[in-house]
Amino acid sequence: MAADLTDAPAPAEEPAVQNILSIDIGGTGLKASVIDRHGTMIADKVRVPTPHPSPPGVLVEAIATLVKPLPHFDRVAIGFPGAVRANIILTAPHLGEEIWHGVDLAALVSQRLGGVPTKIVNDAEMQGLAxxxxxxxxxxxxxxxxxxxxxxxxxxxxxxxxxxxxxxxxxxxxxxxxxxxxxxxxxxxxxxxxxxxxxxxxxxxxxxxxxxxxxxxxxxxxxxxxxxxxxxxxxxxxxxxxxxxxxxxxxxxxxxxxx
The missing domain is CATH 3.30.420.40 (ATPase, nucleotide binding domain)
Structure with a gap:
């Protein structure tokens, strides 16, 4: 007898995104807040000066310190001041060009923040998306x-x-x-x-x-x-x-x- 497919368990759905840590990296300041999936801020924005010089490790630590006061998030979105392709930094004219080329900043931030999935685009593009x-x-x-x-x-x-x-x-x-x-x-x-x-x-x-x-x-x-x-x-x-x-x-x- 053929199996009754109506009794088969439904495929598991990927959990819906709830809260997103949104980070705006600027040449002079780092800003962040936690937003919901519609883009509404659910926490006051925090800001610190962008460190200079700013190699990847220094910037990642500055981000980790910046976001400590913010509430729980399950995704991270980053706007970066330079050319970005598939989460990889191609240019960073205000942060030190040579040391940034080819850096997977999304992976570095994700690792530092406990494995939270992270995406990164150019900062102007992230503003444009809104x-x-x-x-x-x-x-x-x-x-x-x-x-x-x-x-x-x-x-x-x-x-x-x-x-x-x-x-x-x-x-x-x-x-x-x-x-x-x-x-x-x-x-x-x-x-x-x-x-x-x-x-x-x-x-x-x-x-x-x-x-x-x-x-x-x-x-x-x-x-x-x-x-x-x-x-x-x-x-x-x-x-x-x-x-x-x-x-x-x-x-x-x-x-x-x-x-």
Missing amino acids: VIKGQGLEFILTLGTGCGTGIFYNGELAPHLELSTHPIHKKYTYDTYVGNAAFETMGKKRWNKRVERVIALLRSLTHFDHLYIGGGNSKHVTLDLPTSVSLVSNEAGIDGGAALWSPRKGRHPEYDIGA
Whole structure:
């Protein structure tokens, strides 16, 4: 007699992600919080200065110390200031280029935090995951210590282009053209002129449907922006970690701070 398949045990389902430790690694500061799978913070954000010099072992220990006060998490999402592919660091312009190439930071952090599954992407891309609408070609530009970028098409993350180190004008790269050092050297008015030029170049390069400008220095942007360009809060750099583990459609409109 054939077996009654209705009595066979159902295949075990993978446990749903509950809480995610989301870490935003910046050139000047490390920020972290625990969020739920929808991207809502369930703990106050913690922050410490980024150690310099910052070889992998030093950074991992700084992360472990940073997250001690935070509640339980079962996944980790990290935004890193450089090119990342399949959790492997390719570039780290603000942390020491040579010592970081080829480092599996996700594995190092996972091991240090007791084996918690960990994923890592570029920090601008993680912020973009929180703010994109998922329609057409969307581009995020983050203005902070340097200049970060991320490209999305119909909500999917495209291969990373490390424009931060790409030449933009004479001796300048995007990092040195509109990074924080340029802002402090030339002042807000001249820096905004450079940001305006960067927007025009990105439009010509990508023909984006929408450009989002985030990062710590986005608050200094005073340009009269077209409807296809908007400012978004830097807080999105933490929330985007949810999309690495629980992909979702849409965005959090509260991150909009200008049109």
